[in-house]
Amino acid sequence: MQAEQAGALTVSDKPTTPMQMIAHAVANGAPVETMEKLLALQERWEAGEARKAFVAAMSAFKAKPPEIFRNRAVSHDRGKSTVFTHATLDNVCDALNVALASHGLSFRWETEQLEQGIIRVTCILTHAAGHSERTALQSTPDTSGSKNHVQAVGSTVTYLQRYTLLAATGIAVQGQDDDGAQGQKDQPITPEQVASLQAGLDETGADIQGFCKYMRVGALAEITMSGFGRAVAAIDAKRKKAGSA
Known part of the structure; x- marks a missing residue:
């Protein structure tokens, strides 16, 4: 019985978080390489916990905006x-x-x-x-x-x-x-705005015909003021995706 209790205590005392693992490694004289890996693991764990906290906070905020x-x-x-x-x-x-x-x-x-x-x-x-x-x-x-x-x-x-x-x-x-x-928003975008969209598409290597199809227009110059924000957001999303690849 005492052996079983001792075993249970040993199991429950095992490190369960990266920080506890680091403390355990330090106490046991772990090599530098092991410590570096544990520190990287701790950073990822903290980032994951921070993201969970962010999502929970946004959910609470959106429940009563x-x-x-x-x-x-x-x-x-x-x-x-x-x-x-x-x-x-x-x-x-x-x-x-x-x-x-x-x-x-x-x-x-x-x-x-x-x-x-x-x-x-x-x-x-x-x-x-x-x-x-x-x-x-x-x-x-x-x-x-x-x-x-x-x-x-x-x-x-x-x-x-x-x-x-x-x-x-x-x-x-x-x-x-x-x-x-509304009449203003339905006007075509300016030449400067066309140029900015073109530059964004060139930067991201996007297919212009495919982009125009997505925007339901025949050419960039046909995008209206009401659709400009959507076009910019789409290019920015593609830029972020390319940056994280």
């Missing part, structure tokens, strides 16, 4: 007066900051200036345990109206910050805004 409403009316007069409403970036941030923080989540952005004036904004959603996920969108500077170059860049950065944050959190604005008249 905040409501975000359009809070600003904007008018455009380009031969035809148009008024639309949208949720401003500060309104979106105010609604999400507290809700995310209550689950140990936070967000920030990285902004890059790419070739041909393309601006890329990446929203980084991070959990307190260390796991992060990134959502990126890119576009040309918004030269509408009488904006100077700095204002055009600032307008695009703000726009991309708002939509990458909404995309990263999976939140839709109540009565989803389109930041413009």
Whole structure:
């Protein structure tokens, strides 16, 4: 009986986590090579645990997400007066900051200036345990109206910050805004936007005909303003896939 109890204690005392295995290895004078492997195992284990914590936090956040409403009316007069409403970036941030923080989540952005004036904004959603996920969108500077170059860049950065944050959190604005008249969104994209898509496709080695078929158009120039974000997201997804291969 005592032997069985001793055996049971021995089994239960065996290391069950990488950190316990490392402590056990140190106590037994394990060689450097073994320690390096155990440390790498510990890093992978911690990354896996952090990802689990992130997923659990996002699930809890999505179970009771905040409501975000359009809070600003904007008018455009380009031969035809148009008024639309949208949720401003500060309104979106105010609604999400507290809700995310209550689950140990936070967000920030990285902004890059790419070739041909393309601006890329990446929203980084991070959990307190260390796991992060990134959502990126890119576009040309918004030269509408009488904006100077700095204002055009600032307008695009703000726009991309708002939509990458909404995309990263999976939140839709109540009565989803389109930041413009539907007629505007149905117009073809600009030559600069065509060039940015072409550059992205060339960079990823994508088949243009296949991409156009995916977008249900005959050529890149036929993609509309309403489909530009989807096109950019598709190219970015292909870029990420190629980078992880």
